[in-house]
Amino acid sequence: MTAPAWQEIDMEHYEDFWAPFDAQFRFRPHQYRQPAINEPTPSVTIDLAPIFASKPAQFAAAHDAVNSLGLLAMTRTFAPSQRLLVLDWQHPAWWFWPHRQAADDHPHWPVEIFPDGDYYIFLSEDATTGTFGHPWERTLCIFGAPLINTLAPLLTTWLPTKRARL
Template sequence: MMESPVVELCETEYGRVWDRFYDEFEFQPSMSSSKWPAIKEPTASATWSLAALDDDPEYERLDRLVEVVEQGLKSCMGPSGTLLALDWQHTSYRFAPSNIGGPGQPAWPLSPYPDGDYYIYLSENFRMGSFGHPWEESLCLFGQEFLDAASAEVEKLLGQPIRRSGRAVGTT
């Protein structure tokens, strides 16, 4: 187990993790809509538009969305699991979700909401997490266990997904 519940990735590990993310998710960062969704969304995934949050002046739905994603990840990771929190071209972290976010504990690093950059939560085996796209203004959740834990509440907040398993909803 880690000494601290949140640790910054060292330069070597940062490079290794990002190289693997680029490879496994075919990550192509771009502000151009012709290049979106920027990752190859996994088979067990759902992606929502964040447009429903545009009329949320008190941030109540945004706060609830963050809470739902954090709770879902925490429940899937169990008491000893760790996650990666990746911020494209910025400091990234490894953290123990069971030891953060509560009274007297450190806050979660980053957010599932992509506030100006790609924000990614990722399990150590890269099979579960979230991908926030700042320019598409979308949030992709992936990994069946995580979807089972969080997608119903996310749909209540954001509406129907725009994509499932990387395919636009309504297409075959």
């Protein structure tokens, strides 16, 4: 048995993680404000609207594909011992080990890469590489060259690019 892939961070530390994210990315949560962060350079923002417009069975398959391809890219980008910070707006934050998730026979996603209801952020501890999922704009911003180079090609073969800052 491997160690768990997810470790919840106590809510008393919520601002310890959100405040630096807000400061660095100028996070502006609002249903109609798009983008909700200052997207860093380099970044590629994928348009997820075609998934939301699909039929229920296709939606479920595409939703799962984004999570699976995101996990695959993270295991190719980050070292096996490397953890990521996962932020879920107005909910607990988590530490996440992608390689442990990939090795789990029945992986559980307390927060998903696919933004189907809230802002979901996966960040390297130095905040240079990760993803920002915007639920209302229906986008996934991928930033940091290592993750862009692994995840963007997997997603742009079947989803359009909304913005790129290269």
